[in-house]
Amino acid sequence: MSLIAILGTLETGLIFGLVALGVFLSFRVLQFPDLTVDGSFPLGAAVSATLIVAGVDPYVSTLAACIAGAGAGLITAWLNVRLNILHLLASILTMIALYSVNLRIMGRPNIALLGENTVFLPLESLPIPTYVALPLVLLVVVILAKIALDMFLGSQIGLAMRASGANARMARAQGINTGFYVLMGMALSNALVAFAGALFAQSQGAADVTMGVGVIVVGLAAVIGGEAVILPRTVFLATIGCIAGSLLYRFAVAMALNADFIGLKAQDLNLITAVLVAAAMVLPTVRAPVKRALSKDRRILARLRMKS
Amino acid sequence: MIELRDIRVTFGRGTPMETKAIRGITLTIPEGEFVTLIGSNGAGKTTLLNILSGEAMPDSGKVLIDGIDVTAWPTHRRSELVARVFQDPMAGSCANLTIAENLALAAARGRRRGLSAAVTKELRGLIQARLARLELGLESRLADPMELLSGGQRQAVSLLMATFNPMKILLLDEHTAALDPKIAAFVIELTRDIVEEQGLTTLMVTHSMRQALDVGRRTVMLHEGQVVLDVSGEERSGLSVEDLIHMFARVRGEELDDDTLLLG
Numbered sequence: 001m002s003l004i005a006i007l008g009t010l011e012t013g014l015i016f017g018l019v020a021l022g023v024f025l026s027f028r029v030l031q032f033p034d035l036t037v038d039g040s041f042p043l044g045a046a047v048s049a050t051l052i053v054a055g056v057d058p059y060v061s062t063l064a065a066c067i068a069g070a071g072a073g074l075i076t077a078w079l080n081v082r083l084n085i086l087h088l089l090a091s092i093l094t095m096i097a098l099y100s101v102n103l104r105i106m107g108r109p110n111i112a113l114l115g116e117n118t119v120f121l122p123l124e125s126l127p128i129p130t131y132v133a134l135p136l137v138l139l140v141v142v143i144l145a146k147i148a149l150d151m152f153l154g155s156q157i158g159l160a161m162r163a164s165g166a167n168a169r170m171a172r173a174q175g176i177n178t179g180f181y182v183l184m185g186m187a188l189s190n191a192l193v194a195f196a197g198a199l200f201a202q203s204q205g206a207a208d209v210t211m212g213v214g215v216i217v218v219g220l221a222a223v224i225g226g227e228a229v230i231l232p233r234t235v236f237l238a239t240i241g242c243i244a245g246s247l248l249y250r251f252a253v254a255m256a257l258n259a260d261f262i263g264l265k266a267q268d269l270n271l272i273t274a275v276l277v278a279a280a281m282v283l284p285t286v287r288a289p290v291k292r293a294l295s296k297d298r299r300i301l302a303r304l305r306m307k308s
Numbered sequence: 309m310i311e312l313r314d315i316r317v318t319f320g321r322g323t324p325m326e327t328k329a330i331r332g333i334t335l336t337i338p339e340g341e342f343v344t345l346i347g348s349n350g351a352g353k354t355t356l357l358n359i360l361s362g363e364a365m366p367d368s369g370k371v372l373i374d375g376i377d378v379t380a381w382p383t384h385r386r387s388e389l390v391a392r393v394f395q396d397p398m399a400g401s402c403a404n405l406t407i408a409e410n411l412a413l414a415a416a417r418g419r420r421r422g423l424s425a426a427v428t429k430e431l432r433g434l435i436q437a438r439l440a441r442l443e444l445g446l447e448s449r450l451a452d453p454m455e456l457l458s459g460g461q462r463q464a465v466s467l468l469m470a471t472f473n474p475m476k477i478l479l480l481d482e483h484t485a486a487l488d489p490k491i492a493a494f495v496i497e498l499t500r501d502i503v504e505e506q507g508l509t510t511l512m513v514t515h516s517m518r519q520a521l522d523v524g525r526r527t528v529m530l531h532e533g534q535v536v537l538d539v540s541g542e543e544r545s546g547l548s549v550e551d552l553i554h555m556f557a558r559v560r561g562e563e564l565d566d567d568t569l570l571l572g
Contacts, residue, residue: 151425156416156421156422157422159405159409160416163402163405167399167401170401174416178384
């Protein structure tokens with residue numbers, strides 16, 4: 001891989017780190033399997049791109065994208081909490097609806113952002129090349145998001161949210177209005193995803209209505225992969241895992257596509273993703289017996305040593 | 309004080325599975341009284357606790373706590389007044405949260421939850437002091453996740469969580485049934501101490517006749533959703549476990565053929 005390719009992979013990996021943090025919030029903290037992500041990611045892109053092209057300040061546009069994402073999350077949560085629609089189905093309904101909404105917002109299937117005033121425009125006047133500056137800036141953004149999420153989940157509200165997902169009956173008995181916290185968590189999760197969508201559109205130079213396809217699988221791959229490499233014993237470790245998982249996923253995909261001898265092409269991307277997710281899901285169960293066997297060996301060794 | 313006025317609950321109304329879980333229960337429990345609640349399976353004990361905690365709504369009737377009509381209040385709103393310990397030791401706390409975090413959840417009950425850190429240094433000191441009375445050594449394991457604790461330890465912590473903040477009514481749903489006898493005795497002792505100390509109005513469901521007579525000051529027996537026995541004072545102290553079992557058999561209109569109730 002060339003340096004530019006590595007930095008490009010880093011860039012996408014970091015942006016999808018934000019998606020992974022959002023997916024972590026819904027799937028792991030709230031235990032709400034949320035597929036809205038496939039719609040809220042392009043929603044963030046569509047809102048920010050449309051506003052930027054209309055001449056709105058890029059920071060305001062990106063903020064608007066986050067708010068739109070939060071709205072999408074709220075709708076899914078509302079369908080589930082208030083109308084009692086199964087969580088998975090509720091999220092699929094919102095995701096499908098968002099496809100039309102995104103087309104309406106943009107007025108056409110895609111919007112080019114090349115040469116427009118994006119949040120990354122100031123980077124072009126820096127003395128270092130943009131392809132170096134961009135991943136650095138994104139690294140700072142992702143780390144800030146991670147720290148903010150850690151602090152939030154350690155607060156009284158965050159703790160109540162974690163309890164709502166982990167043991168709703170107990171949470172209610174402790175005075176927690178679980179429905180409210182599901183709404184809040186889902187809004188936050190999809191705001192993060194829409195934020196990632198907005199940054200992705202602005203760094204790639206275009207927003208496209210189809211760019212959301214499979215985002216949930218990539219986000220989940222990052223979360224599960226992260227858990228496989230870093231045991232999520234605390235929130236701090238779990239969120240590091242999300243970012244690490246996202247980077248690992250991107251590099252694994254880049255390697256697979258670059259290794260000519262395997263003969264994989266760009267169109268095999270979704271197949272590779274599915275295989276990687278399956279592998280990451282199986283890995284912890286494979287690891288457990290190996291660990292058990294190792295500790296057994298160690299016990300036997302210790303016993304032998306005691307005898308001698 | 310708890311007042312239940314002609315509570316009626318029907319499950320699956322209008323379906324072939326329709327069951328009348330509670331058929332007109334009126335019960336007054338004065339402030340600070342410790343009541344044990346017995347009855348066979350399906351008698352309506354757990355449903356009655358659910359009505360009191362807000363997890364279930366009655367079809368008709370009223371629930372009053374200290375004279376306030378709370379019938380329509382959802383669980384989280386009632387939690388300031390009502391605390392509950394479940395039968396399942398795993399149900400009363402969050403397995404993946406730490407001991408300190410679980411107790412911090414209980415410490416915020418009845419208060420506005422904000423964005424400040426949940427586990428502060430001050431709260432940690434308070435939690436340690438409360439845990440120390442359990443004499444289980446948990447005060448030095450605040451950062452351990454709850455799932456590392458045994459069932460008995462978790463139930464003791466659940467009891468501590470339920471009574472962490474001041475409240476009015478303690479509901480105990482066979483909270484020692486899943487524990488081994490030694491730990492069960494410890495949890496019962498702890499329950500007695502805390503109830504006495506805080507002067508709580510307590511309703512304890514139990515399957516053990518022995519426990520029903522030994523613990524508390526009043527015993528209520530339910531059968532098919534109605535109160536069939538309500539004893540306290542001298543009448544109660546004169547009762548033996550055998551008397552209770554005979555009464556049990558009489559209301560069921562059959563002889564008890566298993567000895568689980570005797571042994572419990």
